[in-house]
Amino acid sequence: MFPFRYERGHDIAGVIGLAARDPSAEFLAGGTDMLQLLKDELRRPGRIIDVSRLPDLDRIEHGRQGLRIGALVKMSDAADNRAVRSHYPVIAEALLASASPQVRNMATIGGNLLQRTRCAYFRDHGTQCNKREPGSGCGALKGENRLHAVLGGSDHCIATHASDLAVALVALDAVVVTARQEGDRRIPLAEFHVLPGDTPQRETVLEPGELVVAVEVPPLAFGSRSHYLKIRDRASFEFALASAAVAADIAEGVVRDVRIALGGVGTKPWRAREAEQALVGQPAEPASFERAAVQALAGARPAAHNGFKIPLAERTLVRALSHLKA
Amino acid sequence: MAAIIGAALDRVDGHAKVTGTARYAAEATKFPNQAEAVLVQSTIGAGRIVDIDIGAAESAPGVILVMTHKNAPRLASNKANPIQPGEAYPLLQDDRIVFNGQHIALVVAETFEQATHAAMLVKARCEEDEGPVRLDQALDRLDVPQNFRGGERSPDSKRGDPDEAFAAAPIKIDQTYTSPVEHHNPMEPHAAIASWEGDELTLYH
Numbered sequence: 068m069f070p071f072r073y074e075r076g077h078d079i080a081g082v083i084g085l086a087a088r089d090p091s092a093e094f095l096a097g098g099t100d101m102l103q104l105l106k107d108e109l110r111r112p113g114r115i116i117d118v119s120r121l122p123d124l125d126r127i128e129h130g131r132q133g134l135r136i137g138a139l140v141k142m143s144d145a146a147d148n149r150a151v152r153s154h155y156p157v158i159a160e161a162l163l164a165s166a167s168p169q170v171r172n173m174a175t176i177g178g179n180l181l182q183r184t185r186c187a188y189f190r191d192h193g194t195q196c197n198k199r200e201p202g203s204g205c206g207a208l209k210g211e212n213r214l215h216a217v218l219g220g221s222d223h224c225i226a227t228h229a230s231d232l233a234v235a236l237v238a239l240d241a242v243v244v245t246a247r248q249e250g251d252r253r254i255p256l257a258e259f260h261v262l263p264g265d266t267p268q269r270e271t272v273l274e275p276g277e278l279v280v281a282v283e284v285p286p287l288a289f290g291s292r293s294h295y296l297k298i299r300d301r302a303s304f305e306f307a308l309a310s311a312a313v314a315a316d317i318a319e320g321v322v323r324d325v326r327i328a329l330g331g332v333g334t335k336p337w338r339a340r341e342a343e344q345a346l347v348g349q350p351a352e353p354a355s356f357e358r359a360a361v362q363a364l365a366g367a368r369p370a371a372h373n374g375f376k377i378p379l380a381e382r383t384l385v386r387a388l389s390h391l392k393a
Numbered sequence: 394m395a396a397i398i399g400a401a402l403d404r405v406d407g408h409a410k411v412t413g414t415a416r417y418a419a420e421a422t423k424f425p426n427q428a429e430a431v432l433v434q435s436t437i438g439a440g441r442i443v444d445i446d447i448g449a450a451e452s453a454p455g456v457i458l459v460m461t462h463k464n465a466p467r468l469a470s471n472k473a474n475p476i477q478p479g480e481a482y483p484l485l486q487d488d489r490i491v492f493n494g495q496h497i498a499l500v501v502a503e504t505f506e507q508a509t510h511a512a513m514l515v516k517a518r519c520e521e522d523e524g525p526v527r528l529d530q531a532l533d534r535l536d537v538p539q540n541f542r543g544g545e546r547s548p549d550s551k552r553g554d555p556d557e558a559f560a561a562a563p564i565k566i567d568q569t570y571t572s573p574v575e576h577h578n579p580m581e582p583h584a585a586i587a588s589w590e591g592d593e594l595t596l597y598h
Contacts, residue, residue: 068506068509068510069513070454106509132560147401193436193437
């Protein structure tokens with residue numbers, strides 16, 4: 068492990084001040100991904116600022132303004148929260164489909180959004196990766212890419228974004244609240260993660276020293292009719308091959324409004340707005356769902372081994388929507 | 394006997410393993426002044442090490458020794474080429490790389506973290522050979538066992554005429570099935586403790 072200084076933060080102003088003075092600093096919260104990154108020397112910070120004990124960031128609040136989940140709330144606590152379960156089941160289901168109980172007891176909501184890709188080339192120093200070493204090339208494009216993205220890739224990177232939670236949240240128009248020296252920001256989650264383009268090393272719009280403090284989810288009347296469906300190689304402790312987060316307002320057999328996002332297939336949590344538009348006003352039946360699913364994957368570009376993800380994601384979405392209808 | 398068959402029996406070490414408290418050979422003892430060693434592995438499947446730079450690793454904090462094929466003691470078992478199938482490969486004896494992940498250096502440091510970090514600093518420059526990386530690329534080069542069933546018969550065998558039988562079958566299913574790699578993940582870390590007292594070596598493994 069790369070030698071670093073360790074400091075424990077006591078308040079938000081203190082940690083963002085410290086981070087602003089040291090460009091080599093990294094925040095540490097639950098550590099479930101960060102420790103892997105440090106041990107594999109995928110990150111080599113000169114300073115670790117432990118934010119895990121900052122006060123007040125471990126609370127969940129729910130009211131007429133919607134839901135606010137503190138960045139340090141554990142995944143397991145968010146999944147168990149009564150308001151989350153009743154008003155936004157898609158969030159609880161996405162969380163419970165993630166990782167393992169042990170990881171969920173440690174990992175935080177803020178850290179979950181910032182986890183790095185599981186692309187094997189990114190995680191292996193012996194291979195090429197533009198995300199790890201910009202300009203070195205992409206091992207996945209010409210190598211093993213069965214698990215890689217079919218949406219949002221570039222000639223430099225086709226790594227998927229690994230978070231299930233972010234897929235549920237992007238469907239719900241969540242907003243990431245941050246703190247930094249220059250002032251707090253509210254960033255729509257849909258704009259929080261960025262496409263790889265020719266700078267795949269940059270995954271979010273976060274600036275150096277900027278700290279995620281909360282995620283806010285606006286009220287959604289039909290949020291209680293939402294669902295997360297995750298398809299994976301094994302039933303537990305595995306990342307998605309394809310997943311779908313859906314919420315729908317269905318009345319008299321017609322889809323009045325709908326939210327759709329896909330996971331496991333995109334280089335970022337993938338909101339499928341074209342599919343939503345295709346479905347609004349349509350009868351809530353398999354034929355409409357199938358047309359929407361084709362729309363959702365219309366821009367897909369497969370590599371050598373991941374073409375199966377296109378029909379798989381379509382069927383995943385159809386099944387998730389069918390679940391809401393019932 | 395009947396009471397045992399079908400009965401749930403606790404493993405003697407089950408509780409310790411499930412709770413993570415089981416101690417394996419390399420954890421059994423902690424000697425005073427015990428150093429830690431970490432291996433460096435090749436990142437190519439076949440070729441030669443042209444140059445191996447250990448300067449940064451040697452000057453990293455806590456490092457005691459960086460061993461490569463250039464300074465490793467010669468092993469008595471180091472025979473002339475080629476290595477025969479089934480024969481143990483003598484490590485750190487020359488510049489050849491014959492498989493991906495082959496150990497090409499050993500870094501010894503005062504702590505595990507120091508050794509791990511210094512191992513990352515070892516940089517090998519390799520000349521890569523085109524090697525088959527899939528089994529189906531090397532079928533004509535596979536070693537055919539000569540002593541199958543004591544030489545009773547060839548390792549390839551067939552009974553009847555399957556081609557003819559298939560051609561004549563009223564219902565045919567012709568499909569290729571493959572199964573994914575199953576990785577062997579032992580619970581015990583691949584690690585050992587070597588302890589010298591004068592010329593006497595005790596190996597905990």
